[in-house]
Amino acid sequence: MEHPENDELYKGLKxxxxxxxxxxxxxxxxxxxxxxxxTPSEFVEGILQGNITILSQAVTLVESARPEHQQLAQEIIxxxxxxAGNSVRIGITGVPGAGKSTSIxxxxxxxxxxxxxxxxxxxxPSSERSKGSILGDKTRMEELAREKNAFIRPSPAAxxxxxxxxxxxxxxxxxxxxxxxxxxxxxxxxxxxETAVHSxxxxxxxxxxxxxxxxxxxxxxxxxxxADGIIINKADGDNLEKARLAAxxxxxxxxxxxxxxxxxxxxxxxYSGYYKSGIRExxxxxxxxxxxxxxxxxxDHRRNEQSKYWMYESINETLRNTFYNNxxxxxxxxxxxxQVLNNEISSFVAAKRMMxxxxxxxx
Amino acid sequence: MEHPENDELYKGLKxxxxxxxxxxxxxxxxxxxxxxxxTPSEFVEGILQGNITILSQAVTLVESARPEHQQLAQEIIxxxxxxAGNSVRIGITGVPGAGKSTSIxxxxxxxxxxxxxxxxxxxxPSSERSKGSILGDKTRMEELAREKNAFIRPSPAAxxxxxxxxxxxxxxxxxxxxxxxxxxxxxxxxxxxETAVHSxxxxxxxxxxxxxxxxxxxxxxxxxxxADGIIINKADGDNLEKARLAAxxxxxxxxxxxxxxxxxxxxxxxYSGYYKSGIRExxxxxxxxxxxxxxxxxxDHRRNEQSKYWMYESINETLRNTFYNNxxxxxxxxxxxxQVLNNEISSFVAAKRMMxxxxxxxx
Numbered sequence: 001m002e003h004p005e006n007d008e009l010y011k012g013l014k015x016x017x018x019x020x021x022x023x024x025x026x027x028x029x030x031x032x033x034x035x036x037x038x039t040p041s042e043f044v045e046g047i048l049q050g051n052i053t054i055l056s057q058a059v060t061l062v063e064s065a066r067p068e069h070q071q072l073a074q075e076i077i078x079x080x081x082x083x084a085g086n087s088v089r090i091g092i093t094g095v096p097g098a099g100k101s102t103s104i105x106x107x108x109x110x111x112x113x114x115x116x117x118x119x120x121x122x123x124x125p126s127s128e129r130s131k132g133s134i135l136g137d138k139t140r141m142e143e144l145a146r147e148k149n150a151f152i153r154p155s156p157a158a159x160x161x162x163x164x165x166x167x168x169x170x171x172x173x174x175x176x177x178x179x180x181x182x183x184x185x186x187x188x189x190x191x192x193x194e195t196a197v198h199s200x201x202x203x204x205x206x207x208x209x210x211x212x213x214x215x216x217x218x219x220x221x222x223x224x225x226x227a228d229g230i231i232i233n234k235a236d237g238d239n240l241e242k243a244r245l246a247a248x249x250x251x252x253x254x255x256x257x258x259x260x261x262x263x264x265x266x267x268x269x270x271y272s273g274y275y276k277s278g279i280r281e282x283x284x285x286x287x288x289x290x291x292x293x294x295x296x297x298x299x300d301h302r303r304n305e306q307s308k309y310w311m312y313e314s315i316n317e318t319l320r321n322t323f324y325n326n327x328x329x330x331x332x333x334x335x336x337x338x339q340v341l342n343n344e345i346s347s348f349v350a351a352k353r354m355m356x357x358x359x360x361x362x363x
Numbered sequence: 364m365e366h367p368e369n370d371e372l373y374k375g376l377k378x379x380x381x382x383x384x385x386x387x388x389x390x391x392x393x394x395x396x397x398x399x400x401x402t403p404s405e406f407v408e409g410i411l412q413g414n415i416t417i418l419s420q421a422v423t424l425v426e427s428a429r430p431e432h433q434q435l436a437q438e439i440i441x442x443x444x445x446x447a448g449n450s451v452r453i454g455i456t457g458v459p460g461a462g463k464s465t466s467i468x469x470x471x472x473x474x475x476x477x478x479x480x481x482x483x484x485x486x487x488p489s490s491e492r493s494k495g496s497i498l499g500d501k502t503r504m505e506e507l508a509r510e511k512n513a514f515i516r517p518s519p520a521a522x523x524x525x526x527x528x529x530x531x532x533x534x535x536x537x538x539x540x541x542x543x544x545x546x547x548x549x550x551x552x553x554x555x556x557e558t559a560v561h562s563x564x565x566x567x568x569x570x571x572x573x574x575x576x577x578x579x580x581x582x583x584x585x586x587x588x589x590a591d592g593i594i595i596n597k598a599d600g601d602n603l604e605k606a607r608l609a610a611x612x613x614x615x616x617x618x619x620x621x622x623x624x625x626x627x628x629x630x631x632x633x634y635s636g637y638y639k640s641g642i643r644e645x646x647x648x649x650x651x652x653x654x655x656x657x658x659x660x661x662x663d664h665r666r667n668e669q670s671k672y673w674m675y676e677s678i679n680e681t682l683r684n685t686f687y688n689n690x691x692x693x694x695x696x697x698x699x700x701x702q703v704l705n706n707e708i709s710s711f712v713a714a715k716r717m718m719x720x721x722x723x724x725x726x
Contacts, residue, residue: 074712077709078708081708084706169711249619256587256612304704308703309710310710311699312714315718318715319679319686323682337671340670340671343444345444346536347671348532348533349440350674350677351673351676352681355678355682362725
């Protein structure tokens, strides 16, 4: 699943083997395949010039599982880091059916009309390429996919959340170095992926629908408290009043929540992704948020905390993998867990025994 | 801070050194100190007979940092485990000023009047004994402290949350083996301790006050979504209408939350801890909850998940301690973190370097 040749995105395009097996994709050169092998410096130069083809190839390296690709990717990222950071990163979530794709298409076209450059990424660790991941094909964002100032990239292939998150965060670095000033990271409103997205964006946007509350049953508990803004979609036609009522209910509910660390009070707005109404107000809100948090210092504080968070998350994930993949540990784990469930030993004695086993068998 | 001699609870009581330095406390024997040294079997026998003095001493062993005490404590716990589990465990939280002590006193007296036996424990990892921890002295629960069917124990001394949580969970086991059928675990509405308490109880009760929302600013985000019941205190006199309005607002807000895994819809009730009104209804709610979740299987499911959670939490905490206390790691950590914050290396490269350093220096 790590081979980009399988990616929906590349269907119908000529894919060649470039440097060290990295596919070189150039839709304009179907007849005479180019076999250019880029050095890390050439990659970085291309990215800094905003060359989308080279950016795409670098992202492919980031997503690759091969050690030689990873090596090359890390060299590129390290050189891009000083040029990164100059975008507003926006997380977008909502249950299936809330109209995320249409909304992102509409938001994106609005931003491009304002002269911005937009990268649209996604995190969906549960997806399998063969079944079609979210953002797996560009047809979901018809208008945006044709824009040269938009870069759309599907979620990295299924894997651990930590691994997928790493790839997306590194892709953000590359996109920012390439001059994209707005980055969307889309996720679905289930599982652990929202926490991951929330931990890599400046503003977290929750798309909701009007209704009696039943629509909310699909969304994970805790997400509402993460949102910096809640936007109610399908505020059009017969649904307009219902959407306004929902907005008012959400506002009352948010009033009961404690103030966020940012000092920002989440706003609730209504809009129509399909009829493209209420879009300007959403961007006014996000601009106000960034101005507000830049002024009170929270914007940079949050980014620093996020960098530290991912460093420690990554350490802790590697530690856990080292432990649970240890053959001696793996062989005893289920038996020990069952002893705990049978009340034969306490959770803590179980943990102590497993740790002793690990330390005896670490090398 | 690990020596129970420093504990407020023991002030004015004669404290002697018993088995292996374990203090033997007997308030009725101030003149002729008893020097009985219990074997693990004698401890267990005493606990199963409901002997409060022996239970207290066993809890002191659980809380002790000395290896020989820990060894003895684990033998006692292992023998008590088959007799534990027969209580309803209730987590109680709320911001300072919400009236937790008065409420627990009132709830406890009500339950004892109903023929129940109540253990009141607490988790407050931030507390320092010298400054007086929550539940640090029994005077906060005047009535309850005089009841023979109530066992009140302050929070274990300050330490890591994992360590404090372990001690409290093991104390629950001992109390249940001693015949206590209801266990309260109190915590304050700040920090990480609510998650720990939520992960060791059957029912999580949030005490709130009526008001405009300002009172909520002290409570941690996410706690409202953990609650199985929200109770509004000080619903008395002039405050009655305000409390009823607050209850109605909380009900509307909860309506916007997705349904909990238990299938239970959290209830919102009003009461007065001081005037002892509305107490019966709170216990009717908790009894309904336990009947409902026992019937749909969630009660046992949650307990099993909690046992597993603490086993894995304990493993992960030990892993993290092993890593961060490694001298080579500790020496490089801040420098590496700073490189990340300066955008010199990515979070993931930093993590990778630190892990390599750790694995080279593990023994």
